[in-house]
Amino acid sequence: MDAIDEAIVQCVLRDARSTYAEIGRAAGLSAPAAKRRLDRLVADGTVRGFTALVDTQALGWRTEAFAEVYCKGNPTPAELRRDLEAVPEVVEAYTVSGAADAIVHLMALDIPHLERAIQRVREARVIERTESVIVLSGLINRPRV
Known part of the structure; x- marks a missing residue:
């Protein structure tokens, strides 16, 4: 994993709904190149999935x-x-x-x-x-x- 991969991972950790253009900007890549790199990170298991984090307190789960x-x-x-x-x-x-x-x-x-x-x-x-x-x-x- 190089610095570009780390920038991609950091971007999707901040917001899993980031667009490929946003990911590319964070990593210094074009949107298509960011997509290819992210796809590779998913394929090799570095990124295992994308999820929504829900505030259990907002749901009233106390x-x-x-x-x-x-x-x-x-x-x-x-x-x-x-x-x-x-x-x-x-x-x-x-x-x-x-x-x-x-x-x-x-x-x-x-x-x-x-x-x-x-x-x-x-x-x-x-x-x-x-x-x-x-x-x-x-x-x-x-x-x-």
Whole structure:
């Protein structure tokens, strides 16, 4: 990955809806050249997709929980990711060391909504069971760099 690729990645990280002309300006390329470079970054897996980031607070989702996830068998992280991505209330998920296979961070409107979301997580084909805790108050939330 060279400086041009890095400029392209930075541009789409700032705004995944950037036009090829905008991406080209950021990387010092024409729009067609920016498209070719971005297509290559997608093809080689450097850019895995484009997404919308939704403010859960704007949706009114203020109920928060963490769930330890225990899997059936030995699924790959990609298999687990695929199943968890189907649950929009899952805002973060990590594979972890220890007894649990993963930790999942969920956001929901209220407790009934959270319960339905946890049930959908449990219904995923690779998941055997979960253990959940509901967040009472946030203490530290430092931005990641």
